[in-house]
Amino acid sequence: MVARKTAWLWDRFAAVDPGLMRLASAMRAVLGAAASLAVLAALRQSDTDLLVGGFTAMVTSLAISDLHPRNQLITLGLGAPLSLTALTAGAVLTPYPVAARIVFLLLIYVAVHVRRYGPRGQGLGIFGFMAFFLSQFTGARAAQLPQMGAAVLVAFGAVAAVWYGPGFMTGARVLVRLRRTFDGRLRDVLRDMATLLSAGQDDDTVSQSLERRLDRLHTAVLLIEDFLDEHVVDEATDSCLLRHLSRVEVAAQRLAVLTVRAVHTSLAVDDLAGRTARQQLAGRIRLLHHQVALGTAFAPEAQAVAPEAERSIRPGERTPVQDCFQAVDDLAMAVSSLGPGRVSSPTRPGPAPQEPTARRVRAFDVKRYWKADDADRKRGTTRQAVQVTVASALSVFGGHLLSPDHWYWAVAATWVVFINTESTGEVLLQSVRRLAGTVLGVVFGYGLATLVGPDGSLLLALLLVCMFGMFYTPSDAYWAVTFFITGMLSMLLALLDTFSTDVLVLRVQETALGVSCGVLAAVLVLPVTVRRASDEELVDFLLALRRLLHETTRIPGTGTKTSLVRATHDLDQALESFRRACLPLTHPLNLQRGRRDRARHLLELLEAGAYHARSLAAVAGRLPESDGIEYAPRIADAADRVQETVTHLIRVTRHRRGTAPRTARPRVTRALSLLSDEQRMRRGRPSPEQRLLLHIGRLDTTLTALVRAWDPPVPGVGHTVVSSGGGDVSSPPSQATPAADQIPPADTHTHPSVRPCRAGRATGVTEPATSPGRAAC
Structure with a gap:
């Protein structure tokens, strides 16, 4: 019983974190920072060097987003000299604040511009920006460069040791976890469908839950596709697994659509056969759910229930419930062809046909990561680099007016609101999240630091906990990421004996200034709506x-x-x-x-x-x-x-x-x-x-x-009436009827530019469907 509950809880945990990727990232960040601090403390380095080492280890985990281990190692190797160069430039220019800020702005432009080269370009930009930011945060001087440079190298070495040490995550292990996530989300979909059928009516709560489950199932498929696209495990897995996963996903979506349609179909009060069929269908779905949970193939004897149930409803007419029985069979066959959650080649009913142009396992090519892909990099990095530079210049000026010692906080806020954003609306939404997370994090950090007091060990432990929360939080909940960042900053200030209410209030002010400058630049400088x-x-x-x-x-x-x-x-x-x-x-x-x-x-x-x-x-x-x-x-x-x-x-x-x-x-x-x-x-x-x-x-x-x-059409302009719909695919062409209610239209008329029918262009009369499944034009 305990083992079953533990397995269930672990499945729930894996369903929330597909492939446990966020957990692995958070553990890497925390262990890397802890290892860096331990080594530097054993070498009896100063508090500033400890700060540089821990901060660099955190930034290293933040900047590297490649999935392939060799790609990660290359980015790690390029990030070390880049961080040392930016840190050196910042330390040398610290006595010259005007020059330091001008160089910082130039660095920001270059760091944003190189995002066009994909994850590696963005990661290297983060390395350069954060290293220069660190030099301004610590007030580094040229005389401190040997110790600080050594701390940076220790941090990179500790991160590499943690990432590629005994706990190294191979591609096969990650793929197994992603497969388990897919299976868990498939079970969630099946459970909601069975619940919806058992209720006998369209419960809005269950229906919304079912749609969310389908979205999560689709997300799991996308994650596996992205992973295999960069980290091919073997040729059989790459060529067969995605096709079988897509088949299972489509079969599950079709069964969900037919289930909702069957629930929407009202039954007569005395239709006992229909109600019995629904219960039998729910039982079939629960059986499939159980077999997916056990990783077993679909039992052939269970399929014998379907024809009997279908015949017991209405002998001369198919019903939506009968369609669901067929869809359950299709999903069961798809699950059986997929096989259990293993990395080995999926089990198939027969030998897979040879594909003349099937994709082979790619050899690693560094040039592929430095070549801009117009389809994926058309976001206009040059335009955004100009926007971020202008916004950062405003932040430097305004932040200096607020505080000559902490102006860099405003620049950091401006930098962040432009990451993974394109339009003015996205920048505004990111700014609101950043400001909300900062305010909540200040309240949380102040309360926590006040309760803990001067206990350095406990403050360090809480700092690592906040770091874990920052990396484990999903990226779409950016306010929570900012919340943990601000809490971590509060613990750091307490460790450095610079914690005060005024500093936290200044943090909020600088953040508000930074996001305001970002929004202003997004609106006025080369805006994209x-x-x-x-x-x-x-x-x-x-x-x-x-x-x-x-x-x-x-x-x-x-x-x-x-x-x-x-x-x-x-x-x-x-x-x-x-x-x-x-x-x-x-x-x-x-x-x-x-x-x-x-x-x-x-x-x-x-x-x-x-x-x-x-x-x-x-x-x-x-x-x-x-x-x-x-x-x-x-x-x-x-x-x-x-x-x-x-x-x-x-x-x-x-x-x-x-x-x-x-x-x-x-x-x-x-x-x-x-x-x-x-x-x-x-x-x-x-x-x-x-x-x-x-x-x-x-x-x-x-x-x-x-x-x-x-x-939408302009009111008052003449329109051509077009009825669109899908005919019954099983009926002859002469009986294909339009179904205008198939997709709820915005209105009953179409825009004049909508493609008219091939017949009746002048009169607006639609031509009849001439083939099964073809709707009236």
């Missing part, structure tokens, strides 16, 4: 979607399953970038409710489109090349129509009006509910080719709704 940033990210998403459609139309043909996996990964990354760009609009702190609801509605439409795109890739990846030849022209024709919609949406995004017209606030719902409201397949079990046509048609419907929501 949230609208512009989100438009650019939407274009990237659409380009990734177009590549995915291109790969899908090559199945059957010369396409490969690996290319589909990579195209799906690129699409997911583009969606996450769009989500981050829209965060200032979708955040609860946004007081403009109309813009907030509209941004959330757009994001929901994109999430629905991404679901259909992932499903499209998953079905196409399992379609044998010898099958579906007769469907190939229809699939290509349907994909061409979606390509036209995507191209038109790119054109609309790049040339839409500067100011959006005032329109009715859209009804904000969740993507899961949006998908569950789509028209279901009424007859039979669709073939893979029919499912391809279904997802292509629904993707086109979603994109058409996205055009209406992204560029």
Whole structure:
């Protein structure tokens, strides 16, 4: 019983921290700092040298974000001489404050500019900035450089020993933990689905929880993809694991959509068979949950329950519950093909087909990390370098007026609010988080330091605890990161006997000044609005979607399953970038409710489109090349129509009006509910080719709704009436009916620029669907 509870608690802990990466990072930082302090204390170094060593060890853990151990080692090796150079420059220029501040501003410009070279560039920029900042914080002089340089080298050596010592985390071990995280989040999804079915009605709390579980499952897949992209364990794992993970994720999402649809379907009071089927379905899902927890294959005898349950409902008509039984079987087969959470090659029903262009294990190449990737580095580092430099210059001037001795705190606050931000809204949101975390951290640090008193050992222990909290806190909770940073600073000031209320109040003032200068520079110096940033990210998403459609139309043909996996990964990354760009609009702190609801509605439409795109890739990846030849022209024709919609949406995004017209606030719902409201397949079990046509048609419907929501029509202008929807894939072409309620539109008319039907352009009459799964235009 105790072992079971311990395993359950460990699974919960692993689900919160995927792969235990944050825990490993926090432990590395704390152990590295502790080892540095221990070595320097044994050498009887001064308090200043102890501060330099501990601070450098912390910055080292903060600056290195590469996943590959060799990449980490290279960044570590480049960071040591860079830190020594910046520390030397700061110490030499300390007697000349004007020159020191000018050099600091030049260093800030270069440190921001090199972010275009990816994680290594950003890490080296952090090394240079923090080393110069340290020289100003300690008031270092040239005579102290030998001792301080030795402390820096000791810190780098201690960090390397901790990172690559006995507790070294190999790629296989990290992958095992990431797989366990995926399995744990899959069990959470299954448990919520069973709870929703047992309730018999759509409990809003459970439904929201289910959607959050699906988002976390998707995040786990993205983490594994990112990890394998940089740290390939072996060829079999790299080529097969991602494809099977994607299949399981798509099957789980489909089962969740069908479960919500089944719960939304009302049952008659005397429909005992329907209620029994729901309970049997919940039992099937719990059984699958149990087998995933045990790491066993899905029991074949359990599948015999499904046909009996399906026949006991209504013999002549399929119901949403019967669709769920089929989806459970698909998910069970996907889980069985994935196998238990091991690093070895996933178990498969048969030998994997040879892919002519399958990706091989890459040899490590240093040049790859120094080559700017236009697709990922288009954030405009030169523009942001100018912004940060101007803001830092204002912070230097204003901080000196507040305190000639602590002006660097304002510069540090300005520097931080521009990290991982692009638009003015993101800078503003980051500034609010920074200021809130500082205020709360000052209150916490003051209370804690007052209670502890002059006990140096306890203060040092609390400082390391705050350091652990800073690294373990998720990056999206930046206010909490700042909270622990300020608490750590309070412990440090108490250790240095410079702790006072005035210093903490000055800390808040300098921080407020720094973030204000950052916001001012973001608004006035080469500003980028949230609208512009989100438009650019939407274009990237659409380009990734177009590549995915291109790969899908090559199945059957010369396409490969690996290319589909990579195209799906690129699409997911583009969606996450769009989500981050829209965060200032979708955040609860946004007081403009109309813009907030509209941004959330757009994001929901994109999430629905991404679901259909992932499903499209998953079905196409399992379609044998010898099958579906007769469907190939229809699939290509349907994909061409979606390509036209995507191209038109790119054109609309790049040339839409500067100011959006005032329109009715859209009804904000969740993507899961949006998908569950789509028209279901009424007859039979669709073939893979029919499912391809279904997802292509629904993707086109979603994109058409996205055009209406992204560029709403101007009131009073004539519009072309367009009804979009998806037909029943199992019905003949003549019976395909439009389903205008598939995706809730922003209004009942479309913008004049929306692609009209090929027939009836002048009259606005839509042409009928001519193939299964094709919606009316």
